[in-house]
Amino acid sequence: MxxxxxxxxxxxxxxxxxxxxxxxSAPEAVLVPVADESESARDRALGEAMNVMLVRLTGDAAVTGTDLAERLRASAERYLVGFSYRAADEDAGMRLAVRFDETRLRGALGEAAVAIWPAPPPTVVVWLAVEQAGERFLVDGEQGAALRERLRAAAASSGLSLLFPLMDLRDRRDLGYADVAGGFADPVRAASARYAGEAVLAGRLRISDDGAVAARWLLLPGAGEPVNRWQAEAGGTGPALASAVGVLAERLRPVYAYVPDPxxxxxxxxxxxxxxxxxxxxxxxxxxxxxxxxxxxxxxxxxxxxxxxxxxxxxxxxxxxxxxxxxxxxxxxxxxxxxx
The missing domain is CATH 3.30.70 (Alpha-Beta Plaits)
Structure with a gap:
């Protein structure tokens, strides 16, 4: 030996x-707007931060409208690890960075029989095909990088982790624009195997000159789960990506979310x-x-x-x-x- x-x-x-x-590691901070450093403004911001945290833990935006969420907002300080004020630019205003005790919040949700994401949450491998201004391309570290980061941020708010392919020679050999844009499940699944995510999302965004987006999505939730497909239209890339994340979380929750059983x-x-x-x-x-x-x-x-x-x-x-x-x-x- x-x-x-x-x-x-x-x-x-x-x-x-x-x-x-x-x-x-230290719990990830939730950033929310705060009017000033008064106690009343801070209390309102803590309630909003609790909403953000609950959606992040459950992937369910509707959880914020429940009686449980109301009770957790009212007792937000019980779950508080710490907070700090952060100055932002003039348009954004001041922010409150809030850290909650995630373990205690998970316990509270479990006691109320609310399903939550496992820790760590599901990782989704994402392929994006974009058609804009007469150009067609697969999003990588250069082309469409802003779209990629916007989608990543939207997913994080729903508690999901995204993994974007390297788009190296192997990826480009195994998968082309037409495979992703056409929503062909078999080549997308095969090319994604090297990344070992829990699910795979492939999307085609057709962006018009006026910014409107026509999107088509393919979701491979996991082994043995049926293929999901949907289409959507939006007035811009922001709403289009937010809508896609909402559907993604909704369709992954039955597969991966669970009610904790100690x-x-x-x-x-x-x-x-x-x-x-x-x-x-x-x-x-x-x-x-x-x-x-x-x-x-x-x-x-x-x-x-x-x-x-x-x-x-x-x-x-x-x-x-x-x-x-x-x-x-x-x-x-x-x-x-x-x-x-």
């Missing part, structure tokens, strides 16, 4: 099989070979922690280059196994998986 793997074993033994938990204690056991160094172990652990629905990763044993791990999950085991099967970094082995 290498020195690095002995170090892994030593950590496990000294910690009494100490759970290797997800890193607890008594469920779901666990998934994995055996992974090919872990030859401490660096390999860290990369594997980080990968597993990043899977949607994985709340904690525990290394339970190390034997040679083989590692046994236990995952505490908030989604069905089948969802985790599907994600593992899609990722190129793991290959199936006789007794589990092999890290590549």
């Amino acid at each position: 290498s020195f690095a793997l002995r170090a892994i074993c030593l950590v496990i033994l000294l910690g009494g099989l100490l759970p290797v938990a997800l890193a607890q 008594e469920a204690g779901r666990r998934v056991a994995l055996t992974v070979a090919g872990v030859e160094s401490l660096a390999d172990h860290r990369r594997l652990q980080g990968y597993l922690e990043g899977l949607t629905g994985v709340e904690r990763v525990v290394t339970t044993a190390v034997s040679g280059t083989q590692v046994r791990m236990q995952l505490a999950v908030s989604v069905d085991e089948a969802r985790i196994l599907e994600a593992l099967a899609r990722d190129e970094r793991l290959g199936e082995a006789d007794d589990g998986y092999r890290w590549r």
